[in-house]
Amino acid sequence: MTFIRALYVSIRFWLTWLGFAVAFVLAYAFPVLLPLVQVALVVFGLLVIVEALLLFRPTPAKALFARREAPDRFSNGDENPVTIFLESRYPFRTPVEVIDEIPVQFQRRDVLFRATLSPRESQLIRYQLRPTRRGEYRFGALNVFVMTPLQLLKRRFRFDADRMVPVYPSxxxxxxxxxxxxxxxxxxxxxxxxxRIGHSMEFEQVRPYTPGDDIRTVNHRATARRTNPAGIELMVNAYQDxxxxxxxxxxxxxxxxxxxxxxxxxxxxxxxxxxxxxxxxxxxxxxxxxxxxxxxxxxxxxxxxxxxxxxxxxxxxxxxxxxxxxxxxxxxxxxxxxxxxxxxxxxxxxxxxxxxxxxxxxxxxxxxxxxxxxxxxxxxxxxxxxxxxxxxxxxxxxxxxxxxxxxxxxxxxxxxxxxxxxxxxxxxxxxxxxxxxxxxxxxxxxxxxx
Structure with a gap:
């Protein structure tokens, strides 16, 4: 049952079957084509079996690893980053399709990503979510569909199912x-x-005058001490809020x-x-x-x-x-x-x-x-x-x-x-x-x- 639940067929598989149906119809009109179509059908069946064996190899738990990395809490009204980590442990090049089951509050059905992983390669897929309501948001499973280069069959892996992320104010x-x-x-x-119009009475420091300072705050004693032959340097009292x-x-x-x-x-x-x-x-x-x-x-x-x-x-x-x-x-x-x-x-x-x-x-x-x-x-x-x-x-x-x-x-x-x-x-x-x-x-x- 686990094998059946994880096994999917691709559009290419059904298109190939459609091609065989058309070929058999043509072979009925042209009998010389029948042996060729039968041989092709047998080869196609063998390829499907080989592909299934490659996908469901003896170490299924270690064939592919994926992880969704999201913040512990989302910020309401802002774009929040979500990262999907993928790592292939297959010995051949694997095209993958990733479907992330995002919370229902977003009402989106287009969170589909495609990538190709070389043997022992890892990749990062990044996207953003913008929540518009505060509360608890629950992610579903992270579904990863793995294929061989033939892309006739798919094997589904599921990771990080049922994770809750709270959405806080921004x-x-x-x-x-x-x-x-x-x-x-x-x-x-x-x-x-x-x-600043006026100021409080909480004195903070004496500092040099800058354009825009209230001239009434000039500290004449400090100014006299800083006066030198080079000129007069005004000093003002600074007050804090x-x-x-x-x-x-x-x-x-x-x-x-x-x-x-x-x-x-x-x-x-x-x-x-x-x-x-x-x-x-x-x-x-x-x-x-x-x-x-x-x-x-x-x-x-x-x-x-x-x-x-x-x-x-x-x-x-x-x-x-x-x-x-x-x-x-x-x-x-x-x-x-x-x-x-x-x-x-x-x-x-x-x-x-x-x-x-x-x-x-x-x-x-x-x-x-x-x-x-x-x-x-x-x-x-x-x-x-x-x-x-x-x-x-x-x-x-x-x-x-x-x-x-x-x-x-x-x-x-x-x-x-x-x-x-x-x-x-x-x-x-x-x-x-x-x-x-x-x-x-x-x-x-x-x-x-x-």
Whole structure:
């Protein structure tokens, strides 16, 4: 039974049988061809037997080795590398076909690779997978079909069956921002250099003046000591940002966050941005915390700066799911009031499509803004933007564009209305969410607002 389950025939085998059928039909009309066709059939049968013996040689377990090498966890929304290692132990050249049974969440049936292995040769096959949902992803078996140079029969080998890989929020994006922040190259991903308006009172050092420094920070005594016949070298006092400030990411998990964009939901974009921002806040010596809510407040992770805080944030965000109920901002306001006692930066990731939707929640936002610095982050409809950028050529397109302009105007009106009450806002496309959020955080830090 093991032999039968591992034995497959190739398309070349069936095409050869089709050729013999046609040859026998022709031999019926031309009898002189019959002996030749019969001899060819016998030779073909012998070749099939020899090929089967070569494929199923006496040491079947050592004939071929394969292994799938994948990360212990995948990063949501990113391209994750997967490597297939192949090693042939056959004494002849072997064409192989590799079919990897990837998780059903990807809905792909084209993960087929072909290669040719020389005797005792090993090869690597690399491909990438981009998950769009967090959770557990299960790989099936790694199927390797081995053939001889005749390629009439195939022998199937199965490796690495039933492996589970969890998909976490985008930690690859987090590491990218962390590396760029460490090397002062955040501008490469759209992070702007913020001119400092004022400064905190935490003195750091005295350093030489550089263009752009506030002239009010000149240290006259240090400048006098550095003055020499060659000229005057200005020295300025450098101040560091306020540290250990609480930064909370409030993540809305209601139905408004189920909207998809490029395979990911708005909740996934918010979670990826919250993870990156929390890491940047910890690098800036601030305290990072998370609060998730929908029709009720679900989970609260107090803002801390302990070594394991980032891992706690990652594990908390991994389990978040959107619901179908409307968000309850009243319970959020009460929870914030009783849980977060110190003035903090609150980044609220949500979405408002109309001014009426904002007006229903505005009293609760204003109440939170009294005690904390509130930053509301919501999303621009990119499909609507592409519709508005195209010229209207028909009457229907004119009506569609007019309706689109109304929705776009309401988004801008929401921004102005929030700013009237001193609430900071970010209106951004989903793909720019992380960069714009980090920019705003650094701007607020530079302005000394937190």
């Amino acid at each position: 930690f690859l994006q987090m590491r990218q921002y962390e590396l760029l922040a460490a090397t002062n190259r955040l501008n490469e991903v759209g992070i702007k250099r913020i001119r 306020e540290r250990s400030q609480p930064v909370y990411c409030l993540i809305d998990k209601g139905r408004v966050m189920r909207a998809p964009f490029e395979g990911l939901t708005l909740l996934d974009y918010a979670i990826n941005a919250a993870l990156v921002l929390s890491n940047i806040a910890l690098l800036k010596q601030d305290r990072a915390g998370i609060l998730t809510f929908a029709n009720e407040v679900n989970q609260v992770l107090p803002a801390e700066r302990k070594p394991g805080q980032l891992q706690k944030i990652l594990e908390l965000l991994y389990r978040q799911r959107t619901g179908f109920l409307e968000t309850d901002y009243e319970s959020l306001t009460l929870k914030v009031r009783h849980t977060i006692r110190q003035r903090s930066l609150l980044l609220l990731f949500t979405n408002f499509d109309t001014a009426n939707a904002l007006n229903r929640q505005l009293p609760y936002l204003r109440r939170m803004a009294k005690d904390h610095l509130l930053l509301v982050v919501f999303f621009e409809n990119t499909e609507l933007r592409s519709l508005l950028d195209k010229p209207a050529l028909t009457t229907e397109e004119v009506y569609m564009k007019t309706i689109g302009e109304k929705f776009s105007f309401e988004k801008r009106q929401i921004v102005r209305q929030l700013q009237q009450y001193g609430i900071q806002t970010i209106l951004t496309a989903p793909q720019n969410l992380t960069a714009n959020t980090v920019n705003k955080y650094l701007e607020l830090k530079a302005r000394g607002m937190i």
